[in-house]
Amino acid sequence: MDIGVLLPTGTAQWGETDDPRELIGFGRRAERLGFSSLFVNDSLISPRVEALTMLAALAPTTDAVTLGTAALLPFLRRPVQAAQSLASIDLLSGGRLTVTVGAGFPGRFGQPLYTLSEVPWARRFTRLDETVALWRALWDGADRFHGRILRLDDIPPMTRPFRTGGPPVWLGGATRSALARTGRMYDGWMPYPPDPADYASGVAAIRSAGADAGRAAEDITCALFVSVRIDDDGDDGAERGRRAMDAYAQATYGMPLEQLEKIQAVVTGSAAQVRERLGQYAAAGARHIVTRLGALGLRSQRDQLERVAELIPALRAETEGSRAS
Template sequence: MDIGVLLPTGTAQWGETDDPRELIGFGRRAERLGFSSLFVNDSLISPRVEALTMLAALAPTTDSVTLGTAALLPFLRRPVQAAQSLASIDLLSGGRLTVTVGAGFPGRFGQPLYTLSEVPWAGRFTRLDETVALWRALWDGATHFHGQILRLDDIPPMTRPFRAGGPPVWLGGATPSALARTGRLYDGWLPYPPDPADYASGVAAIRSAGADAGRSAEDITCALFVSVRIDDDAERGRREMDAYAQATYGMPLDQLEKIQAVVTGSAAQVRERLEEYAAAGARHIVTRLGALGLRSQRDQLERLAELLPALRKLTLTQKLTWS
């Protein structure tokens, strides 16, 4: 099991006196505590440190953690320039980049951003898949690309990533179409379903689609994005997570947990819930810490780190059993 953490790059998660440059130290502390990965999210809905800028800052200041996006919205960027930026981060990090991508959602979390980017909402999934295919082609040295939407000729030489073929690309989303496309085209899956049973059915659908495409289960990393708050006082923990949901999404916790994986409670309760997702097939858990202010974020980071040995032991036991 790999356990990662989402860096609080959005201003909604900062206190009045917080310095965003502290995020570098936050990431380094997470690495020293034993977390496997540092992820950042991507949006224009609220002010934040831009995702690829944050990863570029972390690349030379960390040593071994995976650096990832959860999730990058490729339509916000020109495809060729994005391929160059991603290859550069992979190069500077020594091959530690993982790129999760998404197409956005209907409503204020997606459609207005397409308008700002001067990209049509229609055909967004085809555009997303073609953009990833273009990136991979450029990382392999292609000089032209002809898709349904993206058609480019005479492409100059591009920066090559650290790893041959470029960084792994995961897909977010859990619709039947997303599951099928993950199985056929992507290196991993990073959804946030509230119910572990839905996660298990998604894993099964992805593996079925992958098998039909001649791929093995090992070709696709099944990951999970989950908001976590550890608190011995259950009522206080829910209050704090509710404040986080309101600040981040403008919605109360009871609405957020209907659409996203949210885990609150004591350390034992959080561990038990995460174990359910591990049993459902999750092999990389990206945790978003339900706390406002970098000091509270660091406190939650330290508390969650205490669970790392138990979660890793659980997965090893499962792997030995399943083999």
């Protein structure tokens, strides 16, 4: 079991006196506490430190953690330019990059971004899959690529990543089509379903599609993106935790917690309650959990980082125990 953390790169998560340069120290502290990975998310709608810039800054300042995106939106960037940037980060980090990608969603978190990027909304899933295929071809040294949407000839030599074939690429979607595509062509899966049972059915669908494509179950990493908030035991602690998570949901998405937890995995409560709920996802097949800390201000984020870190040994032990049984 790998446990990672999403860095609070968005200005909505910072306090008035917070210095964004503290994010480097935040990442280094997470690595020392035992987190396996540091992830960042990507957008043009909300102000934030740009995802690949953040990972480039972390590459030489961390030693062993995976550096990842959750999720990168490839349509925001020229495909060849993105391949070059990702290869460079993989090279600078010594092969520690993992790239989760997504195509965006209808509404303000999707269609307006396509307009700003001057990319058509139509056929977005085909464009996403072809972009990933183009990256892999370029990382292998190809000088041309002919897809249904992307067609490039006479591509000059570009930076090669640290690893042969380039960094693993995961998909963030959870639709029936996304599950089938993950099984066929992606290296991993990172959704955020509110119900562990839905996660388990997604894992089963991916493994079935992968088997049909001649792939083994271990070829595809099953990950989970989940918002987490740990507070003290008792009714007062639970209520404070939900109020804090509600403030986080309002600041980040402009929606109340009650609405957010219907569409995304959100876990709040005491340390024991959070461990139990995350353990349900682990039992459903999750092997890499990326936690988004439900706190506003870097000081509160660091407090939650310490609390979640205390759960890491138990979660790993439970996963190993379930595998052994």
